Each structure stands twice: as C-alpha cells, then as structure tokens.
Amino acid sequence: MSRLVLKIGGAVASESARLAVDLADEGHEVVVVHGAGPQISAEMHSRGLEVTFVNGRRYTTEAALDVVRQSLAEVNAAVCAAIGERAIGFMGDEIGLEAVQVPKLGLVGDPVPSRPALVESAFRDGLIPVVAPLAKGPLNVNADEAAVALAAGLAAERILFVTDVPGVLVDGDVVPSLGADEAESLLADGTFQGGIVPKLEAAVRAARLGLRAEIGETRILAAAAAPA
Numbered sequence: 001m002s003r004l005v006l007k008i009g010g011a012v013a014s015e016s017a018r019l020a021v022d023l024a025d026e027g028h029e030v031v032v033v034h035g036a037g038p039q040i041s042a043e044m045h046s047r048g049l050e051v052t053f054v055n056g057r058r059y060t061t062e063a064a065l066d067v068v069r070q071s072l073a074e075v076n077a078a079v080c081a082a083i084g085e086r087a088i089g090f091m092g093d094e095i096g097l098e099a100v101q102v103p104k105l106g107l108v109g110d111p112v113p114s115r116p117a118l119v120e121s122a123f124r125d126g127l128i129p130v131v132a133p134l135a136k137g138p139l140n141v142n143a144d145e146a147a148v149a150l151a152a153g154l155a156a157e158r159i160l161f162v163t164d165v166p167g168v169l170v171d172g173d174v175v176p177s178l179g180a181d182e183a184e185s186l187l188a189d190g191t192f193q194g195g196i197v198p199k200l201e202a203a204v205r206a207a208r209l210g211l212r213a214e215i216g217e218t219r220i221l222a223a224a225a226a227p228a
Contacts, residue, residue: 005030031123034079095118098111144199168216176217199215
C-alpha cells in the first residue's frame with residue numbers, strides 16, 4: 001500500500017475531492033491538503049483589510065489570520081463533505097504541523113517535515129485526512145509547502161498538485177516532464193508567473209527530497225530520480 005499526498009487549490013477544492021476517493025479506492029493511503037487563497041482574499045476585501053503579497057506570499061496580520069482560519073475551516077468542511085463519510089478534517093496547528101516563522105511576512109511560517117499522530121491514526125481507521133495549512137503558533141503557511149512537509153514527514157511516495165490547468169505549460173503546451181534543475185532555471189528567468197510558481201517551487205523541493213512529484217500531468221524529476 002502506497003501513501004500519497006494530494007494538494008488541491010482553494011479554487012478547485014471540492015471538485016478535486018473525487019480524485020482522493022478514487023485513489024483511496026485503489027488501495028492508497030491518501031492525505032489531502034487544501035488551500036483557500038481566493039476565499040481568503042475575498043473575505044479580506046469584504047472586511048476592508050489590505051491584501052498584500054510579498055514575492056507571491058500573503059503578508060499576514062492578526063486580523064488577516066482570523067480570516068485565514070475561517071476561510072480554511074469553510075473549505076475544509078466543503079472538501080470533507082465532497083469526499084463523504086470517509087473524510088476527517090484537521091486544522092494543521094491543532095495536529096502539530098510545525099513551521100519556522102518568517103518575520104518579514106508577519107504571522108507566516110515555512111513548514112518543516114511533520115508526522116502528525118492523528119493523521120497516522122486516520123490512516124489506520126481507513127479514513128482520508130483533510131488538512132488545512134495552518135501551523136503551530138499559529139502561523140499561516142503556504143498550502144503547497146505544507147503538502148511537501150507532510151509528504152516528507154509521513155514518508156509518502158508521491159505528491160500530486162491538482163490545479164485548474166492540466167499541468168506545467170510552456171508556450172501553451174503541457175510539458176510531460178521537467179527536470180528540477182531546468183525548472184529552477186525557468187523560474188529564475190521569469191518564464192513562469194502567477195499561481196504556478198509556488199506549486200513548481202514546492203514540486204522541485206519534493207523531487208529533491210526523493211518524492212515522486214507531479215503537477216497535473218507534469219512530472220518533476222530530480223537528477224537522482226530521473227527514470228520514470
């Protein structure tokens with residue numbers, strides 16, 4: 001039985017839940033990590049709070065963190081409902097997700113490999129844990145990075161980033177595979193913009209940790225794990 005981490009974005013969270021069920025039905029242990037980016041920004045705007053990003057990461061104040069928690073809880077409940085009775089939802093800070101604070105971003109942290117006991121217990125009970133990316137502190141953490149940290153800590157074999165595009169696109173075409181070094185070069189020269197950037201950065205990190213990392217239909221390969 002293999003262990004998989006499925007990272008789904010806030011924009012496609014409920015729609016992607018079926019994939020988690022399908023993978024579990026195939027005999028995999030699946031943990032779902034979701035974001036809530038669109039929901040957080042919308043709620044912050046409705047409350048008159050400033051939405052600020054620094055190098056693609058949300059600057060988080062105390063007031064913003066309240067919105068983050070509320071939005072993540074709402075998305076978590078929606079994903080669990082879409083999966084059904086086999087789902088069990090967790091807020092990351094409540095199950096021991098660890099992170100190192102990044103002071104220049106406010107209440108934001110860089111997640112580190114974590115192996116929450118409650119996730120392991122959920123696996124033993126045949127459940128599908130659904131994790132919202134808050135870390136102890138509490139700290140707001142990027143969902144893509146949280147997924148990598150959980151995948152590393154739980155010794156997962158594969159991490160799949162599900163998005164609203166079919167994979168990594170270069171000149172409009174999906175790239176079936178991309179080496180980690182090449183991906184970093186393309187990131188550095190500005191080839192990629194927007195939401196694909198943090199996903200690709202996280203996938204590269206996962207590949208270098210020895211995980212099978214995929215963004216949609218694109219496999220990210222580290223040099224030591226180049227054979228498919």
